[in-house]
Amino acid sequence: MKNFKTTFFFIRLPIAIxxxxxxxxRLPKLEGFSAWMVKQMEPSILPTSLIIPFSYILPIAEAIIGLLLLIGFKINYSLYAGLILMSILIFGSCSIENWGAIEAQLLHSFYLFGLLWFKEKEELIPSKTN
Known part of the structure; x- marks a missing residue:
């Protein structure tokens, strides 16, 4: 691919944003978001002692991973972190049978996987020097 860096930036832009x-x-309303998440997770088998800290960490993790993908810093690690985060969210959504949320989380997961696959395929292609 002639201009991989530009193309890769534009295909990772939607998921980064x-x-x-x-x-x-969520950051400016972190306490409200945390209270909402705790309420949503009431039917879950997960203890509130895990949900509360996670509800504060989640927006920070999302923002950091998104910004790292946006600026292109440590792309592979950022993609892996995004996939791990989506897996945790899917587990939580399964625990309360929120199947609609799982669809969106799976879509994010497939998008992140596609970026990882695309990047690794490009790395395998020998560069042409003329």
Whole structure:
């Protein structure tokens, strides 16, 4: 691919904005978001002692992963972190049978996987020097 860096930036842009946006809009209202998440997770088998700290960490993790993807810093690690985060969210959504949320989380996961696959395929192609 002739201009991989530019192409790769534009294909990772939507997921980077999605993750950063999820995190950044929640940061100013962190206590309210935490209270909402604890309420949502009431039917879960997960203890509140795990949900509360996670509800404070989640927006920060989303914002950081999104911003790292946006600026292109440590892309592979950022993609792996995004996949781990989505897996945790999917587990939580399963625990309360929130199947609608799982669809969105799976879509994010497939997008992150696609970026990882695309990047690794490009790394395998020998560069042409003329």
């Amino acid at each position: 999605s993750l950063a946006g999820h995190g950044l809009v």
